[in-house]
Amino acid sequence: MMATAIQENGINSLSNGNLSHKVDEQNSSSPSEQSESIVKSEETTADNSETPEIDIVINNVVCSFSVRCHLNLRQIALHGSNVEYRRENGMITMKLRKPYTTASMWSSGKITCTGATSEPQAKVAARRYARCLQKLGFKTKFNNFRVVNVLGTCSMPFAIKITAFSERFKEHAEYEPELHPGVTYKLYNPKATLKIFSTGSITVTAPSVADVQAAIEHIFPLVYEFRKERTKEDILALQLKQRGVKRKRSFTHIDIEEQDYEEHFGDTSDEENYGSDESWD
Numbered sequence: 001m002m003a004t005a006i007q008e009n010g011i012n013s014l015s016n017g018n019l020s021h022k023v024d025e026q027n028s029s030s031p032s033e034q035s036e037s038i039v040k041s042e043e044t045t046a047d048n049s050e051t052p053e054i055d056i057v058i059n060n061v062v063c064s065f066s067v068r069c070h071l072n073l074r075q076i077a078l079h080g081s082n083v084e085y086r087r088e089n090g091m092i093t094m095k096l097r098k099p100y101t102t103a104s105m106w107s108s109g110k111i112t113c114t115g116a117t118s119e120p121q122a123k124v125a126a127r128r129y130a131r132c133l134q135k136l137g138f139k140t141k142f143n144n145f146r147v148v149n150v151l152g153t154c155s156m157p158f159a160i161k162i163t164a165f166s167e168r169f170k171e172h173a174e175y176e177p178e179l180h181p182g183v184t185y186k187l188y189n190p191k192a193t194l195k196i197f198s199t200g201s202i203t204v205t206a207p208s209v210a211d212v213q214a215a216i217e218h219i220f221p222l223v224y225e226f227r228k229e230r231t232k233e234d235i236l237a238l239q240l241k242q243r244g245v246k247r248k249r250s251f252t253h254i255d256i257e258e259q260d261y262e263e264h265f266g267d268t269s270d271e272e273n274y275g276s277d278e279s280w281d
Contacts, residue, residue: 054154054155054156054157054216054220055154055155056152056153056154056204056212056213056216057152057153057154058117058118058150058151058152058209058212059117059151059152059153060114060115060116060117060149060150060151061114061116061117061118061119061121061122061147061149061150061151061209062112062113062114062122062147062148062149062150062151063112063113063116063119063122063123063126063145063146063147063148064110064111064112064113064144064145064146064148065111065113065126065130065142065143065144065145065146066109066110066111066143066144067109067111067130067133067138067140067141067142067143068109068140068141068143069109069138069139069140069141070107070108070109071092071105071106071107071108071109071133071138072107072138073085073090073091073092073105073107075136075137076092076094076105076133076136077092079136080092080094080132080136082094082095082096090106090107091104091105091106092104092105093105094129094132096125096128096129099115099116099117099121099124099125100115101113101114101115101116101122101125102114102115103125103126103129105129105133111126111129111130112148113125113126113129118209119147119150119208119209122147123145126142126145127142130142147207147208148207149205149206149207150205150206150207150208150209150211150212151203151204151205152203152204152206152209152212152213152216153201153202153203153204154201154202154204154216155199155200155201155202155238156200156201156202156220156223156227157200158200158224158227158228158229158230159198159199159200159227159228159229159230159231159234160196160197160198160199160200160223160226160227160228161198161226161227161228162175162182162183162196162197162198162226163175164226165183165196165222165223165226166183168226169185169222172185172186172187173185173196174186180195181197181198182195182196182197182198182203183195183196183197185219187215187218187219190206190210190211190214190215190218191206191207191211192204192205192206192211192212192214192215193205193206194215194219196219196223198234199230199234199237199238200230200234200238201238202216202219202223204216
């Protein structure tokens with residue numbers, strides 16, 4: 001699910017290069033009125049170009065529900081499909097391909113489902129898990145469904161001075177660069193926790209999708225004051241994050257062949273005999 005910032009559209013030129021009919025009416029007016037109208041149109045187009053459009057991507061929706069019956073975990077492990085029995089934790093994990101989710105089931109009948117990308121998709125996955133248990137012979141009843149947690153991410157069109165931001169909002173922001181590279185910002189209305197990074201990416205954890213969107217709308221004017229231009233490293237980090245690849249530390253590897261190694265360090269066959277019992281006889 002994606003949410004975008006609302007912006008007012010000004011008068012745009014047509015695809016063939018001609019302007020709209022409102023410009024023709026301006027040509028018939030006086031020169032002073034034409035200049036004023038041109039200045040106003042330039043201001044509106046400038047405002048529209050400066051107004052950013054932010055996309056919020058929902059990565060994970062966690063929900064919980066109950067089937068109101070006792071679950072025999074051993075029976076589910078023996079006869080169910082895509083099931084993993086974790087006896088030490090007293091639970092079973094079951095997976096679905098469509099929608100791609102994972103459910104944790106306890107013998108009490110409580111089930112939690114993770115991996116969905118929207119609230120309707122999470123409910124569909126929950127009902128399918130209840131149906132799978134029903135096919136295994138359990139008298140299940142779909143009950144107490146609720147969305148527990150939603151994880152969303154977005155990328156600001158600028159980098160953020162997180163050190164100055166954390167000093168400005170000490171009441172809600174926590175920044176420990178030795179422990180975490182981002183600023184932890186907590187909101188109470190709406191209830192949400194935000195991770196703000198210097199690259200401009202923000203991760204939001206909230207009870208619902210609406211709270212995620214409200215948290216982004218709340219934090220945008222605050223971080224806008226501490227904006228800065230992105231460096232090449234920030235752009236590279238964002239590109240790798242969008243591809244789902246974590247940044248790796250760069251090491252210079254030197255490949256040494258066996259002949260070169262023996263030339264520098266000698267033959268290693270004698271070293272292997274040093275640790276054996278025969279070498280001490």
